[in-house]
Amino acid sequence: MPNFYKFVIAVVFALGVPTVVLATHQVGGQIEMRAVGDKPGHFFIIVTNYLEAGTRADREAGGSLGIFRKRDDALMTTFVVRETGQRQSVVYSNTFCSSQRNLNFIVVTFQDELQLDPAMYSDPQGYYISFQTRNRNGGLANIADPTGTGFTFYLEFPALLQNGQHFSNSSPRFGPINGEYICAGEPFTFPFGGTDPDGDELRYSMVTPLDQKGPNRGGGQNSVLPAPYPDVNWLSGFSADKAIPGNPPLSVDPKTGQLSITATQLGLFVFAVKVEEYRNGVKIGEVRRDFQFLVIDCPPTTTPDPTVQIKDRPGRRDTTICQGNTATLLAKIDTSWNYQWRRDGVNLLNATSPSLTVREPGEYTVVVSPKAACSKSSTSESLTIIVVGSQAKLSTVGHLCATTGAVKITATGATGVTYQWYQDGRPLPGQTTDSLLTTRAGRFWSVLTHTTVGCVTRTDTVSLVRSEAVVAAIQSATGQARLCPQETLRLTGSGGTRYAWQHDGQPVPDVTSADLDINQTGTYVLVATDGYGCQGTSSPFTVTPVPPVTVLFDSLPGVCGPDAPAYLLKGSPAGGVFTGTGVDGSEFSPKRAGVGNHTLTYTVKAAPECKGTVATRMAVVAPIPTIDMADSMSTYKGNTFTLAPAVTGNPTQFQWTAGTYLDNDRSATPAVQRIGADITYVLDVQNNVGCAARDTIHITVYSQLGIPDAFSPNGDGLNDVWQLPGIEAFPDAVITIFNRWGEVIFLSDKGYPLPFDGTLNGSPLPAGMYTYTLRTVPERPVQRGSLMLLR
Structure with missing residues (x-):
């Protein structure tokens, strides 16, 4: 069996019925965004989808799309596109080859109409639209896991409001795609470019196709998710610039979008082209287009050589007809040939006869191939049909405001004609050039008369309406x-x-x-x-x-302690609001506020919408002072010491009475100097609010210390310890007792708090004479004496 037929069988097996039954395979497509033109933000969103024909494709009915902000991928809105128009088959010039390889593709168009608010679409970085769907052809030879790989349609568009003005733009438009296969080893070109309705520059480059994103990748759900979108995974040796191996490999003309390749490897290959839109040298948008090509081994069959002519125009390669008339194109007749006529490079549906009657302008060619072989085809020379008036389109510049404004209407695309402009069916006198400047609303068109052929045609119609008045x-x-x-x-x-x-x-x-x-x-x-x-x-x-207001807040009395009664707050002018701790309405409660200094405010608004004018006062709930001082104390005559009572309540005034012996009777801690006799002092304290307290101390003054010369620790309850009357007047006194050998048998703590009881380490000392020393205060000499211990 020849290699060619072996390959045909393999391709039919790979691309045939089993894969069609399992899935609807995406062949390619793109998104278009067309401005309606009646008001800013009004668009048609069109998804052109090339699918393998089959029962699954029959159930495809559109899906959900999302618009996202490029700066942060924030979702702006979602919408649903639904099928519009008639499904069309992708036309192949050689039907024998396409049927042999099960190349049965259809074009399905989904659409939705959107009204976007330009004020919400003003971010200078622009926005993008995405449509994610499933899944690719299992026979693809250049990507991994093709049946598990999805498809993301992608389009970028600029801000609709720029520098406070509406920015008008439509995305590039793309015509129908021919059904083509590539013969290995033969140069191949394919028109893949588009046109821009705004006259913007288009730049083309090869890119990696996008996969579907999210948990439903390759599955049956249509997700609305933001970028970034994953690329398909190329198999080893393939890339964006080497999607189809060749010498040269598949490439795109950066200016025209024409694809070219001389393929060196057989198989089915997917590729993608990025179409960038530039205005005044600045990129404003982008569209990605996906498609796939089959590379086959064409047999070395003699290529047909078609000849074509225009009926009744022998030797002519072009002719001019009036709009509405027809011309007949004739090709050499050969019953063994397939015929496929093209207009401007695009295969025409059902145009498969040796002759073709046409009424539309364009460059017409016929592609001829053998009926019973998959071989190289041959394309005839082109025949040009010029239709007078068919290319005359109207464009407008300007706008009609509610009461002002002007619009220039220009007819373009026609040559060798005269013009007569009409408004609402009435001719406009003297308006016979290719443009019309008007300040009126209405329906405008121009009637064109060809100066040589004599055809009379009419342009399309422009309807001008005044926009609503700007109501500032x-x-x-x-x-x-x-x-x-x-x-x-x-x-x-x-x-x-x-x-x-x-x-x-x-x-x-x-x-x-x-x-x-x-x-x-x-x-x-x-x-x-x-x-x-x-x-x-x-x-x-x-x-x-608003006249200013002067706010007054009456002074507040200080109170002693939180149990003081509540009192009314007063401020002017009336109608203000009192606030602060302890405030309820216009009353201040010391109990609610508690002890402390509390800032209170009185706020009055000059008008309801104004901020308040505020006056401030301090409400003082003072603590009641307390004095912690001993009721009495003892000292010795001539002693000097300090009185240091513990006081609370923040007293600021101190008064001692009587003031005898005191160095300052208004001091919180006065010094008692060289006290000479018993005396009682009274201390009165008062804080700033006037809260007061009083306490008393009586001081006993001893002129000398009484020291007994004997005691009898015999347990009879009388003189069992050696008592020293008046010793409390000497808090620093220390007693030391010695035996007759000079050994210390007793040493007291300061102040002699535990009197000597005649024992040493718990054992009774023998009766007899003992000596002692007494140190009372540092400035006095040590007293010495004898003590008789009696049993």
Whole structure:
């Protein structure tokens, strides 16, 4: 069996019925975004989808798309496209080859109409639309896991509002795609470019196709998810620039979008082209187009050589006909040939006869191939059909505002004609050039008369309507036309996309936004400009001043302790609000507030929308002082010491009575100097609020210390310990007792707190004479004496 037929059988097995039954395979497609043209933000979103024909394709009915902001991938909106129009088959020039390889593709168009708010689509980085679906052809030879790989349609578009003006733009448009296969080893070209309805520059480059994103990758669900979208996984040796191996490999002309290759490997290959849209050298949009080609081994059959002519125009390669008339194209007749006519390089549906009657302008060719072989085809020379008036289209520049504006209408695409312009069916006298400048609304067209052929045709119609009047309005943030003292007031304009402010007849510089913060009274006027450049002027908005208010808050009495009774707060003018700890309405409660210094306020608004003017007072709930001082104490005559009572309640005034022996009877800690006799002191304290306390101490003064010379520790309850009357007057006194050998048998703590009981380490000492020393205060000499211990 020849290699060619072996390959045909293999391809039919790989691309045939089993794969069609399992899935609807994506062949290619793209998204288009067409401005309707009647108002800003009004678009048709069109998804062109090339599918393998089959029962699964019959059930495809559209899906959900999302619009995202490029800057942060935020979702702006979702919408659903549904099928529109008639499904069309992809036409192959050699039907024998396409049927042998089960190349049965259809074109399905999904569409939705959107009204986008330009103000919401003003981000300078632009936006993108994505449509994710499943899944690719299992016979693809250049990517991994093709049946598990999805498909992401992708389009970028610019901000709809730029510098306060509407930005008009449609994405590139793409015509029908021919059904073609590539013969290995033969140069092959394919028109894959588009046109831009706005005249923008298009730049083409090869890119890696996009996979579907998310958990439903390759599955049956249509997800709406933001970028980034994963690339398909190329098999080893393949890439965006080597999607189809060849010498050279598959490439795209960066200016025209024409694909070219001389393939060196057989198989089915997927590829993608990025179409970037530039205006004035700046990129404004992008579309990705996916498709796939089959490379076959064409047998060395003699290529047919078709000849073509225009009927009744022998020797002519072009002819001119009037719009509505026809011309017949004739090709050499050979019953063994397939015929496929093309217009401007695109296969025409059901145009498979040796002759073709045409009424549309274009470059016509016929592709001829053997009926019973998959071989190289042959393309005839082109025949040019010129239809007078068919290319005359109207374009407009300008806009009709509610009462102003002008539009220039220009007829383009026609040559060798004269013009007569019409409005609403009436000819416009003297308007006989290729353009018309009008300030009126209506339906306009031009009648063209060809100067040589004599054809009379009519252009398409342009309907001009005036846009609604720009209604400029000013509103304040408070809803009032008055300015509060020492405050700013925000004025907000509406009605346009750009604004100019005036204050008392003078322009406010450097403000073009809708918001204006003012701190001056007067009359303000707003000029609003919409996205078309139409303007409207607001009514004057006069801002008057709110008179300032002087707020007074009566002084507050200090109170002693939280149990003091509540009292009324007083402020002026009336109608204000008291606030602060312990405040309830206009009453202050020391009990609710507690001890401390509490800041209270009285707030009065000059007007309901103004910030309050505030007066402040301090409410003092003072603590009641306390004095912690011993009731009595003892000392010795001539001693000098300090009285240091512990006081609370923040007293600021101290008074001691009597003041005898004191160095300062108004001190919190006075010094008692060289006390000479018993005395009682009274201390009175008072804090700033007047809260007071009193305490007393009695001081006993000893002139000398009584020292007994004997005691009898015999347990009879009388003189069992050696008592020293008056020793409490000497808190630093230390007693030391010695035996007759000079050994210390007793040493007291300061103040002699535990009297000597005649024992040593718990054992009774023998009766007899003992000596002692007494140290009372450092400045006095040590007293010495004898002590008789009796049993």
